[in-house]
Amino acid sequence: MSSPSFPMGPITGLHGRAVVVAGDDIDTDRIIPARFLKCVTFDGLGEQVFADDRVELAAAPTGPHPFDRSEVQGASLLVVNRNFGCGSSREHAPQALMRWGIRAVVGESFAEIFYGNCLALGIPCFTAAHDVVLSLQAALAAVPDQELRLSLDPPALEAPDGRLWELELQAGPRQMLLTGQWDATSQLLAHGAHLERTAAALPYLNGF
Amino acid sequence: MSAGTLYDKVWDLHQVAELPGGSTQLFIGLHLIHEVTSPQAFAALKDLGLGVRHPERTVATVDHIVPTTSQARPFADPLAEEMLGTLEANCAEHGITLHGLGSGRQGIVHVIAPELGLTQPGMTVACGDSHTSTHGAFGAIAFGIGTSQVRDVLASQSLSMGKLKVRRIWVDGQLQPGVYAKDLVLHVIRTLGVKGGVGYAYEFAGPAIDALSMEERMTLCNMAIEGGARCGYVNPDAVTFAYLQGRPYAPSGEAWERAMAWWSSLASGPEAVFDDEVRFDAASIAPTVTWGITPGQGIGVDEAVPTLEHIAPDERPLAEEAYRYMDLQPGAPIAGTPVDVCFIGSCTNGRLSDLQAAAAVAKGRHVAPGIKAFVVPGSEQVAAAAEAEGLDQVFIAAGFEWREPGCSMCLAMNPDRLEGRQISASSSNRNFKGRQGSATGRTLLMSPAMVAAAAIAGQVRDVRELLPA
Numbered sequence: 001m002s003s004p005s006f007p008m009g010p011i012t013g014l015h016g017r018a019v020v021v022a023g024d025d026i027d028t029d030r031i032i033p034a035r036f037l038k039c040v041t042f043d044g045l046g047e048q049v050f051a052d053d054r055v056e057l058a059a060a061p062t063g064p065h066p067f068d069r070s071e072v073q074g075a076s077l078l079v080v081n082r083n084f085g086c087g088s089s090r091e092h093a094p095q096a097l098m099r100w101g102i103r104a105v106v107g108e109s110f111a112e113i114f115y116g117n118c119l120a121l122g123i124p125c126f127t128a129a130h131d132v133v134l135s136l137q138a139a140l141a142a143v144p145d146q147e148l149r150l151s152l153d154p155p156a157l158e159a160p161d162g163r164l165w166e167l168e169l170q171a172g173p174r175q176m177l178l179t180g181q182w183d184a185t186s187q188l189l190a191h192g193a194h195l196e197r198t199a200a201a202l203p204y205l206n207g208f
Numbered sequence: 209m210s211a212g213t214l215y216d217k218v219w220d221l222h223q224v225a226e227l228p229g230g231s232t233q234l235f236i237g238l239h240l241i242h243e244v245t246s247p248q249a250f251a252a253l254k255d256l257g258l259g260v261r262h263p264e265r266t267v268a269t270v271d272h273i274v275p276t277t278s279q280a281r282p283f284a285d286p287l288a289e290e291m292l293g294t295l296e297a298n299c300a301e302h303g304i305t306l307h308g309l310g311s312g313r314q315g316i317v318h319v320i321a322p323e324l325g326l327t328q329p330g331m332t333v334a335c336g337d338s339h340t341s342t343h344g345a346f347g348a349i350a351f352g353i354g355t356s357q358v359r360d361v362l363a364s365q366s367l368s369m370g371k372l373k374v375r376r377i378w379v380d381g382q383l384q385p386g387v388y389a390k391d392l393v394l395h396v397i398r399t400l401g402v403k404g405g406v407g408y409a410y411e412f413a414g415p416a417i418d419a420l421s422m423e424e425r426m427t428l429c430n431m432a433i434e435g436g437a438r439c440g441y442v443n444p445d446a447v448t449f450a451y452l453q454g455r456p457y458a459p460s461g462e463a464w465e466r467a468m469a470w471w472s473s474l475a476s477g478p479e480a481v482f483d484d485e486v487r488f489d490a491a492s493i494a495p496t497v498t499w500g501i502t503p504g505q506g507i508g509v510d511e512a513v514p515t516l517e518h519i520a521p522d523e524r525p526l527a528e529e530a531y532r533y534m535d536l537q538p539g540a541p542i543a544g545t546p547v548d549v550c551f552i553g554s555c556t557n558g559r560l561s562d563l564q565a566a567a568a569v570a571k572g573r574h575v576a577p578g579i580k581a582f583v584v585p586g587s588e589q590v591a592a593a594a595e596a597e598g599l600d601q602v603f604i605a606a607g608f609e610w611r612e613p614g615c616s617m618c619l620a621m622n623p624d625r626l627e628g629r630q631i632s633a634s635s636s637n638r639n640f641k642g643r644q645g646s647a648t649g650r651t652l653l654m655s656p657a658m659v660a661a662a663a664i665a666g667q668v669r670d671v672r673e674l675l676p677a
């Protein structure tokens with residue numbers, strides 16, 4: 001799987017095709033089944049994304065799994081429905097999506113841990129109302145290989161024919177992505193003195 | 209906005225700074241790690257040239273990949289061996305305590321931290337595992353995190369977090385015989401939905417909660433995450449203190465008295481304000497079983513698999529998917545559903561009282577022909593305590609296998625797994641498609657006593673019929 005380089009620096013938007021994985025409550029066990037967690041690096045996870053669902057649908061009358069459809073190979077945007085990424089906190093799920101090539105997700109809602117894990121990788125999770133997501137999915141069903149333009153400020157998705165879907169992106173994460181400060185580690189390391197003050201005031205760290 | 213709740217108090221005490229994106233830097237009092245979600249975090253630390261800031265605040269064990277038949281090293285599975293070897297090397301390099309196999313303290317991370325007294329009221333607890341919510345049973349604020357956040361905690365002993373809302377789940381009355389904390393939490397999730405708790409911390413309170421043992425409270429908080437809540441907790445009380453007293457990492461001597469006073473001060477007081485409240489009546493809850501592919505698709509054991517008309521319109525597509533996957537007939541009673549495999553264990557229900565409840569059902573009976581039934585204690589301490597009581601012998605005499613501690617078939621990263629379309633009665637916490645090791649395997653979640661009843665009957669059975677009147 002040759003994915004472009006992983007997210008770095010300020011993230012303002014992207015330009016690319018979208019893959020639609022419809023359905024509510026798609027959990028991280030489905031995004032990356034547990035047996036693929038047996039690894040000490042995340043390399044190689046891109047090929048395992050949705051492994052079991054893809055096998056299940058390979059010969060189905062409805063056609064292959066969205067991630068196996070030829071017209072969306074190389075897509076960078078994932079479109080989902082409600083409560084995407086629920087279940088296990090495994091970061092292997094966003095890692096697998098990222099390594100497949102996904103750089104942003106649009107859906108009705110996301111499980112919180114998944115949302116945070118994505119943000120920590122520089123992958124924005126946009127939300128939109130039910131109708132908006134359905135209209136987007138319908139447009140993509142009609143023309144699956146269209147090149148979309150996604151922006152963070154204002155959060156919106158634009159089709160080549162000019163159609164526009166307004167999205168939402170929480171103010172905090174949006175700011176972090178736009179300024180390239182979505183990698184929390186350096187921020188957390190900046191307040192060492194405050195941190196030790198907090199620790200010094202905690203009874204359980206100081207003999208009560 | 210909530211105010212004066214335990215959540216608010218603990219949050220305030222652990223705030224380090226406001227971060228640019230508007231989130232809060234929160235100090236983490238206890239960080240638990242295991243072999244699955246830590247190796248990449250340690251590797252990232254190395255790439256960034258960073259060390260572990262407070263190695264004494266991180267504690268490790270090994271649970272997800274360990275085999276439960278023989279735990280002799282090296283493991284038969286070279287990948288599992290590599291994962292354990294990596295954890296051992298990382299802990300040695302950074303001076304982190306590892307409660308490894310054969311130490312007498314190894315076990316599922318959410319079982320060992322409480323039993324060692326590591327988890328205490330008023331702490332912030334983080335672990336790269338979603339069921340970290342378990343530790344909320346002690347009045348800690350505990351949440352599961354991803355691997356990038358494991359890296360952050362190792363590097364900075366803190367996390368970037370947004371504050372949650374607080375919903376009080378008030379439970380009146382008393383659980384009936386044969387009905388356990390597992391049934392209560394499956395009932396709550398069934399009622400509020402698997403997304404109902406998104407954005408919330410759940411405070412469990414009320415007479416029925418006060419009456420729960422610590423192990424039952426852990427079962428309850430363990431599954432708060434399955435209801436969408438990032439964490440769940442119970443206010444610390446005399447039950448909490450009695451459990452903690454004398455445990456290896458619990459305070460002792462004069463510090464014990466001061467600790468109890470501080471812990472008591474953290475509980476949500478009568479003036480506490482909640483963002484939301486939902487009430488339940490414990491007495492009306494039946495043993496609960498899931499029929500579908502999310503923990504929210506549950507019913508009383510005396511009910512039928514709901515037909516489409518009885519399901520909210522927006523839940524119907526998922527219900528239809530569940531009908532197809534589970535191959536259960538809408539409208540048919542769940543009792544009587546044949547099972548193939550019966551699994552007692554996991555961080556939800558792998559503690560001593562769980563094994564006692566299951567053994568009480570198994571005693572003097574025998575597993576039905578053709579059923580594979582096995583018991584996996586949650587930790588080495590649980591195993592030892594159960595063996596001291598002779599529970600292992602009760603199970604073995606009844607035709608169950610008695611295994612070594614670990615996560616086992618909860619997520620089947622070790623050799624314990626479903627084959628093909630097998631259907632299991634499981635005391636674990638997730639019935640997602642493929643969760644138990646077969647892409648087409650099926651899971652019915654229930655209490656350990658109900659799993660024992662299913663093993664004896666070879667089918668889903670109301671455990672109340674097997675208990676002495």
Ligand code: SF4
Nearest residue numbers: 339554555615618619
């Ligand atoms: S028992 Fe299951 S849920 Fe608990 S920590 Fe292990 S794998 Fe996770």
